[in-house]
Amino acid sequence: MKIINLSKEQLRKFLVIYQGLSFPKAFQGYDGIKAYVKRVGCVQYDPLNVVGRNIDLMIQSRIDNYKTDMLDKLMYEDRGLIDGWDKMMSVYCTEDWPYFERLRLRKKSEIEIILERRNSSEAIMYVDTIKSFLAQNGPSLPAKIDLGRAENDSWGHRKLSSAAMDYMFNIGTIGIKEKRNVQRVYDLIENLLPSEVLQAEEPFDSDKSFYKWYFKRRIGSIGIYWDRNGGGWLGHFVSDKALRMEALKELYEEGELIKVNVHGFNENFYMRSEDSNILELLEYNYESKVNFLAPLDNLLWDRKLVKDIFDFEYSWEVYIPIKKRKYGYYVLPVMYGDKLIARFEPEVHRGNDALVIKNWWWEEGAIITEEIINELMDCFKRFCAFLNSSGLSDESYEKIIEISNKHMKNN
Template identity: 70%
Template sequence: MNLIIGDDFIERTCISKEQMRKFLVYYQGLNTPKPFKGHAGIKDFVKRVGCLQYDPLNVVGRNIDLILQSRLDNYEPYMLDKLMYQDREIIDGWDKMMSIYCIEDWAYFLRIRNKRKTEIEGILERRNSSDAISYVDTVRKYISNNGACLPSKIDLGGTKSGKWGHVKYSSAVMDYMFNMGMLGVKMKINVQRVYDLIENILPKEIMEMNDPFDSDRSFYKWYFKRRIGSIGLYWNRNGGGWLGHVVSDKRLRSEILRDLCAERELIRVEVEGVPENFYIRTEDSHMLADMEQNFEKKVTFLAPLDNLLWDRKLVKDIFNFEYSWEVYIPASKRKFGYYVLPVLYGDQIIARFEPEVHRGDKPLIIKNWWWEDKIVVTDEVIHEIMECFTRFCGFLKSSGLSDSSYDAIFGK
């Protein structure tokens, strides 16, 4: 690594692709030994990356649980649920997509909630369901009098929405109120949200916080820098890491990133063989050196929507791994499978596998396993894979791998 002061007096550093891979793995807490531990470790990790993307599908755990089991030893889903719905230290909200983030960020997201409000009003109008908005006061009064509830507990009639919309007005209006910040999620029953008034969920000091930004531009600087921290080291190229309100505007993004570099909030990074400008938060740059002393080669199974995998083009260019989450692709058009997890070994992604839906303590069934090209399957690799499956089965409360799984992984 070389530190350079360029002609524009902006700090830059140069690294190789291998160094970038190691940094991303290290920054994301995917290295061994695991840097995050217990309930406190969950919040520490969420604070580092800003948000974790939520998805309700549960094949071998929810996406968020798969993210956390890869970062924390002995992680169990109740640990996150406790932080969210008992301790109230982490909250459901909109960031890149539907996500979770620390409650301390609530006031900072005022502008995003306002944009979501406008966006959903447009969606409801296109679905001929704008009448749902007229029920905001009705729902607020109902919850105030009766307490937190599922949308199904309030009968407001049916909407005119199509295939992808809400069937009931109660679902549409409560989703609208949630996104604008009037309601929060008190708890979840399976994947269903139980809503309550946000003032009943957030601590008084959080609710009373004023807008922390004196201008939109101040917010942009905070939000763009925060998004880079969600990945750790990221480029100024349109992609999965820049999805969402504001950050997807490349013209604005380029202006803000340059300002942040000039203010020494970001450092520009050049990666050998990749013709893009990369950026790292200044406070994270020490990890470029730390990773060299704290990096052991172990196997980890990645979640489909893991922060490391947000930008598929970045993953292809840096890890030489092409990945697509194929759950919404017709079966006949899938290249691999319905729910496929990448396999990380050290700083390389060496394989992927498709598990069966798992419930209870039955053996875990692996339907298919695909090694990446040119991967040399040594005894050490096999050992680390089996060690990871031992941990993974412990997370699932499974009795272990089925006999057919060994055949799928290692061949008959």
């Protein structure tokens, strides 16, 4: 059993390095996307697109010269990654498919209860009908299959075909062939995944062995994580604190986890034993560059952890009423080195238009230097290239400089 001691600053640096947010970049090119997802297990997916979907915003902060067609090729042509349920709706490595059998069974029970509550259980009766349709007609949008309307509350599917295909997706009968904006085109799972993946046996001999794999995997999604309740433990099985404490204890005793004592914290932190080599990189002096983070970035899953380790309070205010928002609808955190120093709200971006920044906020106490401003503008160049934008608008540039000058005078 191994225990290491870290300061808050060392933990912060470890998390940044582990997440591939340090410079020079640890993950490179097309293969680097798969390598990053393999390290962290899953990346959370959200279809909302203001200046890129959450997953694209995550990858652009880790992969130089990233374009969204790189991910589409990896997912929907080469099938190296797959859409699935993990921490909420996520993307994970295709070879992990057999490991998620128990989670698919849990989702099956959950969705059946939801459909019953919404008076839409009839949707399940059409599973064989839809399978036959896809077998005869090929990949399809739910809208192309007319099974009638579903009776439900305001949150449910409007069409029985949509409810049925969502159910079939979650239990693993069908998968996503491609996405057309936010619309899913479904196909039979056997047409999408390699036979060796589909035919692979689930590798667990008991619920307990699955739990231990799943808890360890979730720690790897962040890098070093505590055992208290938090955003990193959201989801089936992992949110069960009693189950979690038992699994973490056994994993630690078996040497699968290393316990991390963080100075100034009472919580138990853990990391995977196989990630201990990253501790050696804490002595390396990385370049201090600016990064724009995604709202649902793995680094930000636990808002309390972010506040305690990075001294940065962040919430995604998309679903908060306008009058109750502190900042804005879609606000991105700004990282410099291993510190979160600002946040900004971009306008909806389409095509080759200049990028417009609605609002910019420096963190209170952040020391703004000419070097930081230069790195910030360099990051905007990279970000605009990712967006296929003509660049940062003149008005936005002037706004940021004006806000920065006021901030420097007040600090």
